[in-house]
Amino acid sequence: MYYLPFFINLQKKQIVIIGGGKVAERRLLRLLPFRENIIIVSPSLTESLRQLVDLHNISWVQTKCHLDHFKKADLIVVATNDPVTNKYVIEHAPSSAWINATHQAECGNIHFPVTIQKGKLQIAISTGGASPILAKKIKNSIEADIPDQYEQYIDFLFEARQLIKKLSISQPTKKQLLQEIVEKPVYSQKEQQAWIEKFKRQM
16 A cells, blocks of 8 residues: 655644553654644543643543544544454544554554654654564664754754845845755854844845
């Protein structure tokens, strides 16, 4: 099965996590930026998951799941150890929903990749479920090559790009300027500020 990698904003999407164990907890941790839209459906929760739910004020429906819990969901995470429940959710999920089937990846239509995040920089790594261990190994290899200053540096690149777009210069010159600060990275915060001030004076 072919999967198209992309980044999505789930800010206004309904997210339903079905399950109350360790796997559900891992998924919740990944989805916490959208905590206001999350509902967990499970008769019980592990102690650590219960603490997360209480800490972040996550909605918890304390019962076995049925169709009403997920029929309007945009993203459904199937994370139980009950084959009957898992099968029921997969078979009755809305056709428009994204489904992450943690028990059997091919039963769903999305995977949660291993990710690296440094501020605005995001890198997703997936082996299509073939080897999560290899995905983590690749992650560690990439992280070792990313300078510690990258988060601040990418914020600088963002500011520089917004500034250069406003300059009254040709498009090729704009592209050349942006290329230069990538080919010759400016990591020092002092040098970044000097670079920004230089071009602000040209506006």
